[in-house]
Amino acid sequence: MKKGTVGSMSCPTVMAILVDKRRETAVRVQEILTKYGCIIRTRLGLHETEACSDDGLIILQLCAPEAQVQQFKDELNALERVKAEVISLALD
Known part of the structure; x- marks a missing residue:
């Protein structure tokens, strides 16, 4: 199959x-997401709306070389109260 x-x-x-x-933290997180916006294929943001929760979870699908993904992750993890983890999946 062709790529894509x-x-x-x-x-x-x-x-x-x-x-x-x-x-x-939202403004700084958004600045970093915007900086890497060209490698974000899908973005999903989750938070409680009833109580307007002060925490949230963002799920991203990324299209980029591993080094660029690592740099993105490192910038997010440098922020207080932010934790980013990456999962790379492959069928062997």
Whole structure:
């Protein structure tokens, strides 16, 4: 199959970002997400809306070389109250 067609997964890297104190960290997190916006294929943000929770979870699908993903992760993890982890999936 050609790259990018149904059945192929050309971007098998997922990043999960846990954000605590969203009101305090959101601007800086968003700046970093914008900086790396061209490598973000899918973005999903989750937080409790009823109580307007101050923590949240962001799930990203990334299309980038491993070194760039690591740099992105390192920048997020340098922020207080933010934790990013990466999962790269592959069928062997």
